[in-house]
Amino acid sequence: MSHSENLYKPMLMEIQKVIPETPDVRTFELVFKDSADRDAFRFRAGQFAEYSAFGLGESTFCIASSPTRMDHIECCFRKTGRVTSELFRLNEGDTIGLRGPYGNSFPIEDCFGKNLYFVAGGIALPPLRTLIWNCLDWRDKFGEITIVYGARTVSDLVYKRELDEWQKRSDIKLVKTVDPGGQTPDWDGSVGFVPTVLKEVGPSPSNSVAFVCGPPIMIKFTFPVLTQAGFEPNQIYTTLENRMKCGLGKCGRCNVGGVYVCKDGPVFSYEQLMKLPAEY
Ligand SMILES: Cc1cc2nc3c(=O)[nH]c(=O)nc-3n(C[C@H](O)[C@H](O)[C@H](O)COP(=O)(O)OP(=O)(O)OC[C@H]3O[C@@H](n4cnc5c(N)ncnc54)[C@H](O)[C@@H]3O)c2cc1C
Numbered sequence: 261m262s263h264s265e266n267l268y269k270p271m272l273m274e275i276q277k278v279i280p281e282t283p284d285v286r287t288f289e290l291v292f293k294d295s296a297d298r299d300a301f302r303f304r305a306g307q308f309a310e311y312s313a314f315g316l317g318e319s320t321f322c323i324a325s326s327p328t329r330m331d332h333i334e335c336c337f338r339k340t341g342r343v344t345s346e347l348f349r350l351n352e353g354d355t356i357g358l359r360g361p362y363g364n365s366f367p368i369e370d371c372f373g374k375n376l377y378f379v380a381g382g383i384a385l386p387p388l389r390t391l392i393w394n395c396l397d398w399r400d401k402f403g404e405i406t407i408v409y410g411a412r413t414v415s416d417l418v419y420k421r422e423l424d425e426w427q428k429r430s431d432i433k434l435v436k437t438v439d440p441g442g443q444t445p446d447w448d449g450s451v452g453f454v455p456t457v458l459k460e461v462g463p464s465p466s467n468s469v470a471f472v473c474g475p476p477i478m479i480k481f482t483f484p485v486l487t488q489a490g491f492e493p494n495q496i497y498t499t500l501e502n503r504m505k506c507g508l509g510k511c512g513r514c515n516v517g518g519v520y521v522c523k524d525g526p527v528f529s530y531e532q533l534m535k536l537p538a539e540y
Pocket residue numbers: 308318319320321322323336337338339340341342343344345383386387500501502503504526
């Protein structure tokens with residue numbers, strides 16, 4: 261039975277490369293085992309997929325690579341429970357399943373000509389990293405690009421090699437930070453919580469859009485920094501990570517009020533979130 265006949269049948273993906281990011285976070289570079297699946301696969305920045313460890317179940321991760329770079333698909337995940345622990349155990353050459361892509365995406369075309377702020381915390385850089393690379397590959401379509409990324413400690417930062425690359429580029433501004441006490445003697449970034457460091461950066465709302473992903477506590481304190489700087493709620497976007505099962509709008513696992521996060525999201529503007537019940 262093909263994927264189009266059975267929506268729950270995963271495509272087979274070979275783990276081409278495993279990149280350790282932190283002690284409990286890994287990146288997988290994945291390639292399609294079936295060339296027909298590869299040729300048919302299209303996605304947009306912000307979409308997610310269901311990744312399966314055979315015999316155990318599925319986990320929801322964003323697609324962390326950019327749609328402008330289709331030679332492989334990447335996910336970056338933290339070992340938290342059953343499925344992610346099994347995925348964490350796998351090696352290069354092993355096979356996992358992938359269903360997707362699902363959900364909506366970041367409104368990248370609406371951002372042409374605008375200044376972009378990317379604000380991320382901890383393991384929540386991957387959903388923005390897909391968009392960051394998409395925008396960098398289309399660099400001349402955007403104004404200034406500012407990235408503020410922080411983690412609790414230096415060892416909790418993901419994509420360290422790319423942070424170094426972004427820091428060297430003259431066409432983007434990267435501010436990396438760790439929480440007070442999380443720095444090492446050779447740390448060359450800022451020390452402070454992401455919202456505080458963002459405030460010091462002084463984000464300008466003029467012709468700008470901000471994309472914010474992070475733990476709930478970071479989001480809670482970052483939105484006010486942006487609104488107090490003059491950003492309207494429709495200039496701020498984030499992604500929600502409500503627990504999911506089907507990813508297809510069928511099981512009702514992910515809904516908040518009348519909204520299915522898997523179908524209507526996971527990308528929402530702050531303006532949309534303000535209309536949702538507080539439980540999101
Ligand atoms: C749209 C979306 C995108 C996501 N992208 C990523 C990603 O790129 N990288 C990544 O590491 N994780 C991501 N997540 C979270 C990820 O899906 C869960 O951490 C993972 O499924 C846990 O699976 P498990 O079987 O190992 O854990 P389980 O054994 O099911 O649970 C372990 C613990 O984690 C908690 N947990 C499980 N899922 C979630 C969740 N969605 N939110 C909060 N707590 C949860 C459980 O309550 C439990 O305490 C995303 C989630 C969504 C909905």
